[in-house]
Amino acid sequence: MRILLWIGLFLLVGRVTTTDAQNISFELGSTEPYLGINSYDGATTGGFLSLVLVREWGTKPSVPNWKISVELTGDILATDGSGTVFPADKISFIPVNTQGQPAPLPTVSQIGMPSPVPLNRTGKVFLVPNSQVPLSDTQEYYRLEMNFRLSAAPGAYLKNLQEGYNTRSYHAPLQFKVRDGNNQLIGIINYTYNNIQVHYLQGPPPEEKEYSIRISTEAANGVLEFKHLADYVNGKSVVYSNGLTVTSNTDYQVTVRALSPEFSSSSANKLPLDVVKLELQQGVGDKFPVSLSQTAQPIVKGPTTNSAPVSFDIRYYTIGDDRRLFLAKPDNYSVPLTYEIVPR
The missing domain is CATH 2.60.40 (Immunoglobulin-like)
Known part of the structure; x- marks a missing residue:
């Protein structure tokens, strides 16, 4: 088990130039992957949560050093009204691949996407801290789809998140933002992820280091x-x-x-x-x-x-x-x- 934190370090040696990031839309893919937890080993979704950047046809300047952040706008709460809170840092985003058009599109490693990225209840974390590949200036229609799996960490903490022999569901209110290299907002998505379920967990919880x-x-x-x-x-x-x-x-x-x-x-x-x-x-x-x-x-x-x-x-x-x-x-x-x- 490990814990990761991402921060930024800046060297200010002068002026900043502006970037034209117009005509870029920021969208969520149509699927909502299922995160079903059946053991103290945790779980990972089989399907993807997809974030999509779209640029319509026409000549437009490239956008270097773009970044994508995600933050919780509230607790990951049980839907049964019990007030049970799923710990934010136990849920992580794992980048898997990219797809779209035109080929070739930058890969996860070429963009510089860290993995895994645990959520933080008190602030944003970066799914793309500082892209090493600019958004294309192609004249063609451009669509960059980034696919993520969601994972729940293993551990004894799950014992307090179940509801006896019943299934307890949770929802996570998320906010995604994409910004250009000058930190100007390009797009924002508010999304409630409703597909986290903790089932009855058999056996004693593991003894774990904290x-x-x-x-x-x-x-x-x-x-x-x-x-x-x-x-x-x-x-x-x-x-x-x-x-x-x-x-x-x-x-x-x-x-x-x-x-x-x-x-x-x-x-x-x-x-x-x-x-x-x-x-x-x-x-x-x-x-x-x-x-x-x-x-x-x-x-x-x-x-x-x-x-x-x-x-x-x-x-x-x-x-x-x-x-x-x-x-x-x-x-x-x-x-x-x-x-x-x-x-x-």
């Missing part, structure tokens, strides 16, 4: 801003106090990795990942400074917290006199990051 990870609101959109010559000469640093909080009843490890191969901007400018370093400060455990990379790297190995929260400061920084930053075009560069906690 652990969690949380990124503070401020650290979830980390910013390194270069405004003065000294920022380039001496290096730039920002610290988010109590930016990372973990809770665990077992020894654990936290890793970080970038979901894109480079920092990028809506103007298609690029910067290498390793211009930015990361380290944790304060807290308890063995901490490891790293340069950002697409490879998951451990940043802390800690002992059990005995189910009490332990917080770390997150420091993002650059080294002085990095020629790559001196030569960078003024722009807003960003990259999505994944923090992951696993037991050890």
